[in-house]
Amino acid sequence: MPSDNGALLSVRQLNKSFGGIKALSGVDFEIPQGVLAGLIGPNGSGKTTAFNLVTGVLKPTSGQIVFRAVDVTGNAPERNAELGMARTFQNIRLFRDLPVIDNVMVGLHMRNGPGFWSTVLGLPRASIAERNIRKEALEALEVLGLADKAHQIVANLPYGDQRKVEFARALATKPQLLLLDEPTAGMNPQETADLGKTISKLHKDLSLTVLLVEHDMKMVMGICEELTVINQGKMLASGTPQEIQNNSAVIDAYLGRRREKHDA
Numbered sequence: 223m224p225s226d227n228g229a230l231l232s233v234r235q236l237n238k239s240f241g242g243i244k245a246l247s248g249v250d251f252e253i254p255q256g257v258l259a260g261l262i263g264p265n266g267s268g269k270t271t272a273f274n275l276v277t278g279v280l281k282p283t284s285g286q287i288v289f290r291a292v293d294v295t296g297n298a299p300e301r302n303a304e305l306g307m308a309r310t311f312q313n314i315r316l317f318r319d320l321p322v323i324d325n326v327m328v329g330l331h332m333r334n335g336p337g338f339w340s341t342v343l344g345l346p347r348a349s350i351a352e353r354n355i356r357k358e359a360l361e362a363l364e365v366l367g368l369a370d371k372a373h374q375i376v377a378n379l380p381y382g383d384q385r386k387v388e389f390a391r392a393l394a395t396k397p398q399l400l401l402l403d404e405p406t407a408g409m410n411p412q413e414t415a416d417l418g419k420t421i422s423k424l425h426k427d428l429s430l431t432v433l434l435v436e437h438d439m440k441m442v443m444g445i446c447e448e449l450t451v452i453n454q455g456k457m458l459a460s461g462t463p464q465e466i467q468n469n470s471a472v473i474d475a476y477l478g479r480r481r482e483k484h485d486a
C-alpha cells in the first residue's frame with residue numbers, strides 16, 4: 223500500500239531506460255494539493271519522459287507513482303484520466319475543422335457520455351446527458367474567456383486561443399491534477415506572457431493543482447510555487463523559484479549547456 227503523505231502526486235525513485243539510454247534515474251518529486259508546480263531542466267534532461275510516465279503514456283522501468291493515495295504505476299492513460307488527471311499536449315491536438323464547443327464536448331463525451339445505444343436510439347437519457355455536457359463545456363469556455371467564440375471553427379482562432387481551447391477541454395473534466403506539457407511551444411513572447419497569466423488565474427480561481435513542464439524560464443519562475451529541476455535524467459534540485467534561481471548546480475547546468483552551444 224502506498225503511504226499517504228498528503229501529497230496529491232508522489233513520484234518515487236523513477237527510472238526509465240530506452241534500450242541502453244537511461245532517460246531517468248532515481249527521480250523523486252511531490253506535488254501537494256493546490257500547488258502550481260513546475261518540472262524544468264535543460265534540453266534532453268528527461269522532462270517529457272517524466273511527464274509521460276506520470277500520465278501513463280510510458281511505463282517506468284522501476285519506481286512508483288502515487289496519485290490521490292493510489293498506486294498508479296504502470297496505469298493506462300485512460301485509467302489515470304478517470305482518476306482525475308487531465309493533460310494538454312506539446313503539439314495542439316484539436317479537431318481543427320470543428321467548432322470550439324464540439325472540441326470541448328469531446329473530452330466530456332469520453333468521460334461521461336450517454337452511451338452508444340442511448341444515443342443511437344435517441345433515448346431521453348441521451349438528450350439530457352448531451353444537454354449537460356454542452357452546459358459543462360460552455361462553463362469551461364467561460365472560465366477561459368472563450369464563451370463568445372464557442373461556435374467558431376478552431377482553425378480560424380489565433381494560436382493562443384487554440385491553446386486555451388485545449389485547456390478548456392482538459393478543465394471541463396474537472397480534473398484533480400492538470401498536467402501541461404510545454405504549453406508555450408510555438409508561442410511568441412506576448413502569447414507566452416498571456417498564457418502564463420491564464421495558467422496562474424486558473425490555478426488561483428479554481429484552487430487547481432498543476433504540473434507544468436516548460437522551457438520558458440521567465441514564465442516558470444514567474445508563476446510556479448515549487449520547482450523540480452532534472453539534468454541528464456537525474457534530480458538536480460527542488461525548491462521555490464527563488465531557491466532554484468540561486469542554486470549553483472542549477473546555474474551550472476544551464477550555463478554549461480549554453481557554453482557547449484556557444485563552443486560548438
Ligand SMILES: Nc1ncnc2c1ncn2[C@@H]1O[C@H](COP(=O)(O)OP(=O)(O)OP(=O)(O)O)[C@@H](O)[C@H]1O
Nearest residue numbers: 240243244245263264265266267268269270271272
Ligand atoms: N522513445 C525514446 N527512445 C529512445 N530514447 C528516448 C526516447 N524518448 C526520449 N529518449 C531519450 O531520453 C532522454 C530524455 O529525453 P526527453 O525527451 O524526456 O527530454 P526533455 O527534457 O523533455 O527534452 P526537451 O527539453 O528537448 O523536450 C534523451 O536522451 C532522449 O534522446
